[in-house]
Amino acid sequence: MARTKSGFLLAAALIALAGCTKTPPPDVPGPGPDNGTVVDNGGGDTIRPGSAEDFKRSVMSDTVHFAYDQYDLDAQARAILDTQAQWLLRYPSVRVTIEGHCDERGTREYNLALGDRRANAAKNYLAARGVAPGRITTISYGKERPLALSSDEASWAQNRRAVTIVIS
Template sequence: MSSSLIMPRRGTRARHAGATMLVVAGALAISACGTKAPKELPPQPTPTSSTTGPDQMAGAVPGSQADFVAQMMGADTIYFDLDKYDVDAQDQAALARQAQWLMQYPSKRATIEGHADERGTREYNLALGERRANAAKNYLVSLGVDPGRISTISYGKERPIALGSDEQSWAQNRRAVTVTID
């Protein structure tokens, strides 16, 4: 009869003891992560002004990028048809809202980002994104916004907002986005 069948192998107890210690240590670590409820909850925040508008309720500082986005309610972005960069009537209404906000805050600057969908070459889409951003800028300038306050940049197809390869995704990616600069 072999001696390995009669006597346990060396180190078996040590392995079991080590595994047991790991389980105990893990249980202790997890139980230490529990949090106790505070004795007293902090007071609810109260508005500092009696005239709280939608932008102040959202915590946006007037004239900030957050205020711009809140006031635009989606009109910070205009969309284009395939291989187009013309500003249609819906885009004109959105840009008119942007111009109104920019006139209200004459010290604010803005960057218009031009984007394209994934179809076409990188170079073609960068050029198309630039034409889209410039079309939006030119319309804002025609409404009285100082051209020195507006810069443009093209990202082409490099920064898609929708990742699908279908018409719905492509339509969302053919856009110009206005971002205010603090």
Template sequence: MRYLVTGVTMAAAIALAGCAKKAPEELPPPPAAPAPAPTPAPTGPQPGTQAHFSQAMMGQDVIYFDTDKYDIDAEDQAALRQQAQYLLQYPSANATVAGHADERGTRDYNLALGERRATAAKNYLVSLGVPSTRLSTISYGKERPVATGSNPQAWAKNRRAVTVVVN
């Protein structure tokens, strides 16, 4: 039995000796640098879109006019400057300025007044550096009121020019 244990031990030693590790002929490549973490997708509206413009303007995408007027006052100028800054920051964005009127007056008169209001706003944007080729106008006259009612408050809200970004 003694010989058996010795024989088994020697056989194991010989077997292990035969398993000696040899250096590989070619080393594996170094580990690759870890891949950068994916950039999170932006949240919110895409820049240069109407949704982004409205969000950035915070209500300054609309200017208001006095009765039968289409002149740009100081408050309107501030809103139009903000609009121009946006449009200059996003040169791929084009805009339409829509002119509106209150319900008083004939349809034809209000369409013409809405066009004068839209054109006045467009011309001011152009004077601030926005290329005229990126701006268009349209008049809705009294056809698209935002406030219903036949009272001075509703009329004041409807006498407006609205800038809308289009692509």
């Protein structure tokens, strides 16, 4: 009798649990490249979500520019950094380095300090948008790594910048 009673209770419990199972939702594709899949960039190459290539493809730009002898962020720079912050928040394990650069005018020491202020202005903005400061390192190259080599205003404007580089 005890065996029959325990068998009955086991059967009743299994039936009760069977009624509680939920049918899984239909397969719904993820929101796009952020679902962890490798995507084709159109040229036959693939881009892994969270990679440096994905960063460059997903944000407005990896570079913000500055006015002469300035390190404050204008509206365009803030808009660019906002897209960078959104991407970085999507990939919380990714670390970046922000490089600060200057044009050729000024002493080496002055430009290293100005490049540092530019890189830190970008870092502080990203941190204010929720990116953990420990994920961001900064470095100043001053005037040592120009993009444009001419000595005119157009070239100088290209060289006054902070560049966000994905390192992991």
